[in-house]
Amino acid sequence: MPKAVVLGAAGGIGQPLALLLKSNPLVTELGLYDIVNTPGVAADLSHISTPAKVEGYLPPNDGLKKTLTGADIVVIPAGVPRKPGMTRDDLFKINAGIVRDLATGIATTAPKAFVLVISNPVNSTVPIVAEVFKKHGVFDPKKLFGVTTLDVVRASTFVAEVLGDLSKAPEITVPVVGGHSGVTIVPLLSKASHPLPSSFSSDERDKLVNRIQFGGDEVVKAKDGAGSATLSMAYAGAEFATKVLRAVAGEKGIVTPSYVHLTADPAGGDALKKEIGADLEFFSSNVEIGPEGVSKIHPLGKITEHEQTLIKAAVPELVGNIEKGVNFIKAPKL
Numbered sequence: 319m320p321k322a323v324v325l326g327a328a329g330g331i332g333q334p335l336a337l338l339l340k341s342n343p344l345v346t347e348l349g350l351y352d353i354v355n356t357p358g359v360a361a362d363l364s365h366i367s368t369p370a371k372v373e374g375y376l377p378p379n380d381g382l383k384k385t386l387t388g389a390d391i392v393v394i395p396a397g398v399p400r401k402p403g404m405t406r407d408d409l410f411k412i413n414a415g416i417v418r419d420l421a422t423g424i425a426t427t428a429p430k431a432f433v434l435v436i437s438n439p440v441n442s443t444v445p446i447v448a449e450v451f452k453k454h455g456v457f458d459p460k461k462l463f464g465v466t467t468l469d470v471v472r473a474s475t476f477v478a479e480v481l482g483d484l485s486k487a488p489e490i491t492v493p494v495v496g497g498h499s500g501v502t503i504v505p506l507l508s509k510a511s512h513p514l515p516s517s518f519s520s521d522e523r524d525k526l527v528n529r530i531q532f533g534g535d536e537v538v539k540a541k542d543g544a545g546s547a548t549l550s551m552a553y554a555g556a557e558f559a560t561k562v563l564r565a566v567a568g569e570k571g572i573v574t575p576s577y578v579h580l581t582a583d584p585a586g587g588d589a590l591k592k593e594i595g596a597d598l599e600f601f602s603s604n605v606e607i608g609p610e611g612v613s614k615i616h617p618l619g620k621i622t623e624h625e626q627t628l629i630k631a632a633v634p635e636l637v638g639n640i641e642k643g644v645n646f647i648k649a650p651k652l
């Protein structure tokens with residue numbers, strides 16, 4: 319205990335994420351699953367002198383089931399990444415089915431595991447996992463997380479750049495709320511641990527917000543057809559997984575943004591819905607994580623008028639993204 323599993327473990331995110339999890343002394347078993355190459359990745363990682371026992375499986379001979387047996391935490395970076403000119407929603411066609419099938423495997427083999435969804439479009443793939451779990455009668459909203467940590471990591475880095483001191487990046491925190499795509503990514507700069515320079519103009523602020531919202535595009539463009547963020551995502555995914563592992567180990571007070579089902583903490587979820595003025599099923603906000611999963615959804619608290627405008631712009635897109643994911647399972651088109 320605990321066993322961590324990566325589904326999509328041979329991919330651009332999966333491999334470095336598996337490496338970081340293998341390096342984490344909190345992990346005692348590491349299960350790797352992909353449709354290609356996992357035996358090689360597992361053999362390679364298994365020579366690293368850390369405690370985790372590593373196994374890699376492919377689909378034949380019940381590979382998914384074998385990987386998931388006994389899993390405590392399952393991270394899903396399986397699926398196709400964007401190419402220049404694509405939105406994350408353009409990935410839905412392929413990734414929705416991949417996530418549905420993997421979620422079915424988790425629901426039947428490791429229904430009590432924490433599930434951390436990286437596959438895009440996160441705003442829709444997380445609802446897909448929830449609906450699959452509901453269908454199997456095993457949905458626990460406290461244990462399902464959309465990983466939005468890369469937005470938080472980017473916000474810390476970009477704010478450190480603005481402050482002219484990258485050495486501050488690790489200690490800077492910026493709550494990033496909403497969802498994980500374009501305008502649904504809402505950085506609450508007024509609540510950052512480190513205030514922006516007083517000389518910062520509203521124009522400069524808008525540029526910074528835009529850079530956080532569209533940071534993914536920067537990487538997609540630079541990779542020029544070879545995919546999207548993988549290394550920074552692996553770092554962010556490992557950061558989030560480590561927080562979950564620490565919470566499971568009994569550490570208190572772990573709070574970080576994540577895209578969750580708002581019934582994970584019904585009172586907190588209702589308060590948040592009032593603040594955003596919309597009856598959304600999912601939203602990313604700061605959540606406190608305990609040994610059983612989400613123990614509290616934090617309200618946004620006092621935010622600026624500008625941040626309220628950003629939230630207003632995020633809501634309609636989130637509504638559509640959530641509905642699309644839910645309907646994919648509840649009302650599939652024949």
Ligand SMILES: NC(=O)c1ccc[n+]([C@@H]2O[C@H](COP(=O)([O-])OP(=O)(O)OC[C@H]3O[C@@H](n4cnc5c(N)ncnc54)[C@H](O)[C@@H]3O)[C@@H](O)[C@H]2O)c1
Nearest residue numbers: 326328329330331352353396397398399436437438468551
């Ligand atoms: N949440 C975020 O912040 C964030 C950040 C970066 C990327 N992503 C998303 O993560 C996903 C993966 O990105 P990547 O760059 O690693 O892509 P990749 O193509 O390099 O790797 C994806 C892996 O998934 C595997 N795969 C495909 N179908 C599978 C299935 N049915 N079962 C198991 N594995 C399967 C592939 O074989 C491949 O190894 C993409 O959807 C991307 O958009 C999300």
Ligand SMILES: O=C(O)C[C@H](O)C(=O)O
Nearest residue numbers: 400406438534535546547
């Ligand atoms: O931009 C992407 O498509 C990948 C990821 O969601 C990111 O934010 O980097």
